[in-house]
Amino acid sequence: MKKRMRRSIYALMIMLFLPGCEKIVDYYIGFPQQPEITVEADTDQLNVFGVLRPDSIGGFNKSFVFVQRIWPALDFSTFSILPDVEVLIESVGEDGTLTAFPFPLSPPDANFKDTLYRPATGFTPVPGQHFRISCLHSELKDAYGELIFPAVPALTENSLSAAGGRISLSLKADSSIEMYDFYLKNNAGSHFIGRELSLDNEDLPVILYTNQPVEGAKLRIFAYENRLATYIGNSNTSLNFNKYREGFSTLDSGYGVFGALNFLDIDLGPVLK
Amino acid sequence: MIAGKKLHICLILLIALSLIPFRVFGQRYTVSGYVVDDQTRETLIGATIYHPESGRGTVTDSYGYFRFSGLSPGNHTLILSYMGYDQDSLMVKLVDKSLVISEVYLRQSFHSVDEVSIIAVRPDRAADRQVETSMLELSPKTIQSIPTAGKDVFSAIKFLPGIERTEPFSPLYSVRGGDPGENAVMLDGVMIYNPYHSSINSGIFNTQTIKNVDLLTGGFGAEYGGRNSSVMYITTKDGNSTEMHGEVEPSTFHSKVFLEFPAGKNASAIVAGRYYYDIFSEFIYQSQSYFYDFNLSYTARLSNKHRLSLKYFQSRDRNNIDFSSFYQVFGNTFGIDLYDDFNFRFEDRWKNLAGTIIHKWAMTPRIYMRTQLYYSAHQSENASGVNFQFDFADEATDTLNFNWNTNSIFTNRISDLCAKSFLNILLFRNNNLRIGGELNAYHFQNTAAINDFDQGSLENNSMLYTLFMEDKLELGPLIIRPGVRFTRYNGKDIHYEPRVNAVLNFPHGYSLKLAWGEYYQYVISMNTNEVEMNQAVDYYFPLTTYEPSKSVHYIAGIEKAIGSHSLLSLNAYYKNIERVYTFDINQTANEVLMLSDKLQQGSGDAYGGEIMYRGRIRNWSGWMSYGLAWANRQYPMTGMQKYPYDYNRRHTFKLVGNYTISESLEYNTSFLFMSGTYRSIEQILQNYYYYNPDAEELSFFPIWIPEGKNTAKMPPVMNLDMSIRKKLRQGFGKQIADKFHADESYLTVTIRNLLFFRRNVDYYYPISGIPRWEGKYLPVGTNLFPSIGFSYTIKF
Numbered sequence A: 001m002k003k004r005m006r007r008s009i010y011a012l013m014i015m016l017f018l019p020g021c022e023k024i025v026d027y028y029i030g031f032p033q034q035p036e037i038t039v040e041a042d043t044d045q046l047n048v049f050g051v052l053r054p055d056s057i058g059g060f061n062k063s064f065v066f067v068q069r070i071w072p073a074l075d076f077s078t079f080s081i082l083p084d085v086e087v088l089i090e091s092v093g094e095d096g097t098l099t100a101f102p103f104p105l106s107p108p109d110a111n112f113k114d115t116l117y118r119p120a121t122g123f124t125p126v127p128g129q130h131f132r133i134s135c136l137h138s139e140l141k142d143a144y145g146e147l148i149f150p151a152v153p154a155l156t157e158n159s160l161s162a163a164g165g166r167i168s169l170s171l172k173a174d175s176s177i178e179m180y181d182f183y184l185k186n187n188a189g190s191h192f193i194g195r196e197l198s199l200d201n202e203d204l205p206v207i208l209y210t211n212q213p214v215e216g217a218k219l220r221i222f223a224y225e226n227r228l229a230t231y232i233g234n235s236n237t238s239l240n241f242n243k244y245r246e247g248f249s250t251l252d253s254g255y256g257v258f259g260a261l262n263f264l265d266i267d268l269g270p271v272l273k
Numbered sequence B: 001m002i003a004g005k006k007l008h009i010c011l012i013l014l015i016a017l018s019l020i021p022f023r024v025f026g027q028r029y030t031v032s033g034y035v036v037d038d039q040t041r042e043t044l045i046g047a048t049i050y051h052p053e054s055g056r057g058t059v060t061d062s063y064g065y066f067r068f069s070g071l072s073p074g075n076h077t078l079i080l081s082y083m084g085y086d087q088d089s090l091m092v093k094l095v096d097k098s099l100v101i102s103e104v105y106l107r108q109s110f111h112s113v114d115e116v117s118i119i120a121v122r123p124d125r126a127a128d129r130q131v132e133t134s135m136l137e138l139s140p141k142t143i144q145s146i147p148t149a150g151k152d153v154f155s156a157i158k159f160l161p162g163i164e165r166t167e168p169f170s171p172l173y174s175v176r177g178g179d180p181g182e183n184a185v186m187l188d189g190v191m192i193y194n195p196y197h198s199s200i201n202s203g204i205f206n207t208q209t210i211k212n213v214d215l216l217t218g219g220f221g222a223e224y225g226g227r228n229s230s231v232m233y234i235t236t237k238d239g240n241s242t243e244m245h246g247e248v249e250p251s252t253f254h255s256k257v258f259l260e261f262p263a264g265k266n267a268s269a270i271v272a273g274r275y276y277y278d279i280f281s282e283f284i285y286q287s288q289s290y291f292y293d294f295n296l297s298y299t300a301r302l303s304n305k306h307r308l309s310l311k312y313f314q315s316r317d318r319n320n321i322d323f324s325s326f327y328q329v330f331g332n333t334f335g336i337d338l339y340d341d342f343n344f345r346f347e348d349r350w351k352n353l354a355g356t357i358i359h360k361w362a363m364t365p366r367i368y369m370r371t372q373l374y375y376s377a378h379q380s381e382n383a384s385g386v387n388f389q390f391d392f393a394d395e396a397t398d399t400l401n402f403n404w405n406t407n408s409i410f411t412n413r414i415s416d417l418c419a420k421s422f423l424n425i426l427l428f429r430n431n432n433l434r435i436g437g438e439l440n441a442y443h444f445q446n447t448a449a450i451n452d453f454d455q456g457s458l459e460n461n462s463m464l465y466t467l468f469m470e471d472k473l474e475l476g477p478l479i480i481r482p483g484v485r486f487t488r489y490n491g492k493d494i495h496y497e498p499r500v501n502a503v504l505n506f507p508h509g510y511s512l513k514l515a516w517g518e519y520y521q522y523v524i525s526m527n528t529n530e531v532e533m534n535q536a537v538d539y540y541f542p543l544t545t546y547e548p549s550k551s552v553h554y555i556a557g558i559e560k561a562i563g564s565h566s567l568l569s570l571n572a573y574y575k576n577i578e579r580v581y582t583f584d585i586n587q588t589a590n591e592v593l594m595l596s597d598k599l600q601q602g603s604g605d606a607y608g609g610e611i612m613y614r615g616r617i618r619n620w621s622g623w624m625s626y627g628l629a630w631a632n633r634q635y636p637m638t639g640m641q642k643y644p645y646d647y648n649r650r651h652t653f654k655l656v657g658n659y660t661i662s663e664s665l666e667y668n669t670s671f672l673f674m675s676g677t678y679r680s681i682e683q684i685l686q687n688y689y690y691y692n693p694d695a696e697e698l699s700f701f702p703i704w705i706p707e708g709k710n711t712a713k714m715p716p717v718m719n720l721d722m723s724i725r726k727k728l729r730q731g732f733g734k735q736i737a738d739k740f741h742a743d744e745s746y747l748t749v750t751i752r753n754l755l756f757f758r759r760n761v762d763y764y765y766p767i768s769g770i771p772r773w774e775g776k777y778l779p780v781g782t783n784l785f786p787s788i789g790f791s792y793t794i795k796f
Helices: A002-020 A022-029 A226-233 B002-024 B140-145 B153-159 B279-285 B323-334 B732-739
Strands: A046-052 A064-069 A086-092 A098-102 A130-136 A143-148 A161-163 A166-171 A179-186 A189-197 A204-209 A218-224 A255-267 B029-037 B048-051 B056-059 B065-071 B074-081 B088-094 B099-106 B135-138 B163-165 B173-175 B183-187 B210-216 B230-236 B245-249 B254-262 B267-277 B289-301 B306-322 B342-362 B367-390 B401-428 B431-450 B453-475 B478-489 B494-505 B510-521 B523-526 B539-542 B549-562 B566-583 B599-617 B620-634 B651-662 B665-674 B682-692 B697-706 B717-727 B744-752 B763-765 B778-780 B787-795
Touching: A046 A086, A046 A130, A046 A143, A046 B682, A064 A086, A064 A130, A130 A255, A143 A226, A143 A255, A166 A179, A179 A204, A179 A226, A189 A204, A218 A226, A226 A255, B029 B074, B029 B088, B048 B065, B056 B065, B065 B401, B074 B099, B088 B099, B135 B153, B140 B153, B140 B210, B140 B651, B153 B163, B153 B173, B153 B210, B153 B230, B306 B323, B323 B342, B401 B523, B401 B539, B431 B523, B431 B539, B453 B539, B566 B620, B732 B744, B732 B787
Parallel strands: A046 A255, B029 B099, B183 B230, B401 B697
Antiparallel strands: A046 A064, A086 A098, A086 A130, A130 A143, A161 A166, A166 A204, A179 A189, A179 A218, A218 A255, B029 B065, B048 B056, B048 B074, B074 B088, B135 B210, B163 B173, B210 B230, B245 B254, B245 B787, B254 B267, B267 B289, B289 B306, B306 B342, B342 B367, B367 B401, B401 B431, B431 B453, B453 B478, B478 B494, B494 B510, B510 B549, B523 B539, B549 B566, B566 B599, B599 B620, B620 B651, B651 B665, B665 B717, B682 B697, B717 B744, B744 B787, B763 B778
16 A cells, blocks of 8 residues: 555655656646747837026036837847937927027036937026927937926025024925035035925925034035926835836936936035024 | 615615514523533634534534523433543433533543644534634644644645735735635734744744634624624633643754643643744844743633633743845955945834633523623834845946946834623524624824835724624524614714525535625725735735725535545635725825825626535545635726736645644644746836935936736746644653653654745746856746755644
8 A cells, every 4th residue: 555655755746746847847747938929019109307407507508308119128229329319409489489409419528427319509498498409310209208398496594504403494385496405514524314396385494404513614515307207206116026017217308317307506615593 | 875785775674684583483492601621621712512403513602601491391412522522421411501511521531543634624513603604614634734834824725725925935825816805803802913933934823822713714703893804713722621731842942841730729821932032143143133922811610600711821022134245255255346246135023912801601592692801912013125236337438337226114013902892692593693893993004115215104093892792593594694783983883794505405415605794994904015026024004094995705506425534615706895905105205295195996706616525534634625716806006907916815725734644643744735826027227326416426226117007917836835744652852851740742854845946937027148048037936945844743
């Protein structure tokens, strides 16, 4: 009886081990080791990261556009910038008139360290100005977007105080601003110390804490308009595979973002309380 | 108005049914009492009481209590039987009143086949437990017999039909296409929130303390509510009231101890605990991961009619894995600077606490009352984060730096203070009315942060009032149990949940079972698995400003008793998920400010069939089942497009077998075959850009994106595990047991993952550069190697 039992266990184990062989299962039994995908993805699209900002260096505005393409997940070949894209920024006047600013592909130089699509001289965005972007490529679908350039952040009168590791201030409500970033700049360098979302039609009280000395330091407040703020906030870059997430886009067509920022520098030295 | 009409019809029907038997039948007497083990005085759940004269029978309920009614004045013999126990008879003399017997004793039979069988099939008629349409039972013996379950309830239930695992490393489970947060887990009537350990992906209940596990997978009665999918009701032991017994299981990582002993006259107590320390993580990652849990129980038999139990349970987990030091050591060893700026860590901190006082009162032979007060609380904090930078730009100025910076922190606290009571009134021998109420006072605290963005928080106190009544009526071969549950949450509208169960018994052991019921849920679970790699807990969230989620169950089943030891069952179900919620956690604070605004209301359905054979043939016992299932969901975030539910598996075959080779040697095996689930497989690569406006630095991270929700199917999963358990009669193990004056000692050898040649795919990585998988998704699974485990148990 025990012998028979032992034999049957051996036989069972052999039977079960055989289908364990991956190739047999894949090719003869028909359990493929690749997923059955039922929907085709459209990957002939551009991925744009365009930021307009007000400041310049060497007579050139620091606004830029970085363009790549969307790749099929299993067939990508480069992370480099995509050449041969016609990048055009247009300013839309109140009467609908368009002023074109070409952004040609520009290699690194003394002012800029990356290869980017950048404006020539004469491009100076101002708050409230309406811009459109179009990125055209011969083989990929065109990308379009638009924005309203944000205002310079403004402090509420007498709201700023800084002492020890605490900075307190209030920012005036402005509908063109969606989000603020705060950087403290001192002799030790530049330090990110906080991020706040703006309030609808209300001044925004802000209290920032830092372990950096604030005496004699400068506070730089960046203000992001809606589309750039949403792109930053919508960054589900989580360590997660095979889960649903949408592509990142605040463009009207294509992937990516066309956004803008403005900023305010405050010298913290004289306001110590 | 229509709802009001339905309610009136329901109530009138219920009252009419409860009154009919009063008029039809006349004066009869009732015998009631507890059936207990004669050695330990532990109550026996599901023991059969049979009256040969009338051919009628009943079984003890989940408290070990029975009531046998309809007996005429005179002498009667009742036959008592229970699997693994000697059959006994009880002589009663009824003169002019009903009789409450304190306890009726049954003696364990030695070395019977029943004793070692892992399956208790009791196709008894005329019992509350038999009215349930979709009820599965597990005993500690059954749980221990599943090699891969590791003596864990939550691992064991995944071998039952209709119950599916969720994420590869998560203890959460889905029942018949329901969300994991729709499952209630009750320990002696206490709702336990997140009854899981994080370190070993298992449940927090020590099987040594468990007497019985009932799992209701659908169509359950009006007594249970608050969850739309399933109820797991765990009954713990009261303890041995005659002498001390115990069990010790020491091991390198995971030690257990269990003691039961008399605690004064007619009282018993239990002390049990487990401790786990992950030495592997300590050495490899220099990370501390551990858990502990303990149970305390005291039960006093105050009189023939009164029993009082005090139970306390606590557990704590810390799971801290920091891969950074491991990768840095790896990088230093092999001279790779890739990991210099690499930080990758997970940290979980969980706490559970539950305390209860239970009073059971056999007021009269016909009326039984159970009253309970409990406090149950759970707290979890789960953080994970990756920060990795790599400089490509040195090589090419047209390529940005690589920068991956992602993190999430989710916290959840829930406390539930509850008072509840029910009356079980035997109106007549064929009519049993159960009526009860429950009051829950909840407190919630939730926070969520993703990539340093606060996703909103919630703090809430709320109250839930519940009343229920159900009437079980036996009309010859037909047993029908209509019921209704009324609920009012936070002072809002009263909802009522009508439910009906019916059983029609046919000759030759056939029975037809039907169930219909409406279910409402006010406390849901926040899904975070779109962001967290492995959602291992439910984040409980109150529906204070939303309508409760709602499901309607329709179930039909046929059962056939095969001999006295086997049962074949076939169940078909349809679940209309009328209202269900999901969190669109990807919505940012720019889009919605409040955590509750991320909630999206959707709907869905689930339907299928399950066939199961369970029982014993000679020395073999166990079960095998096949399930065929569909489940779908639709939400605004996916354009109300219907998509296959995340944890639906179309075909499942599950087998658990025990072969008793001899009195001291048994062999166990478990086998699973399951179709793949539907997943969102990445088809698009889109770089995400980080921009530091102050340093004017632009960097990127590649993100892979699927085209639509659950548009791809994973391959099937197969698992085979085996174990052999030997009672030690000689050798070192026996000598150690003798030193402790132990009665028995066992050695268990478990071989897991025998089908390791074929990888079970948990994830597909869209990574290129690996020659064999060029142009293909890289399948990644955890069953790469088989494992052998040894455990040694001393029983005294």
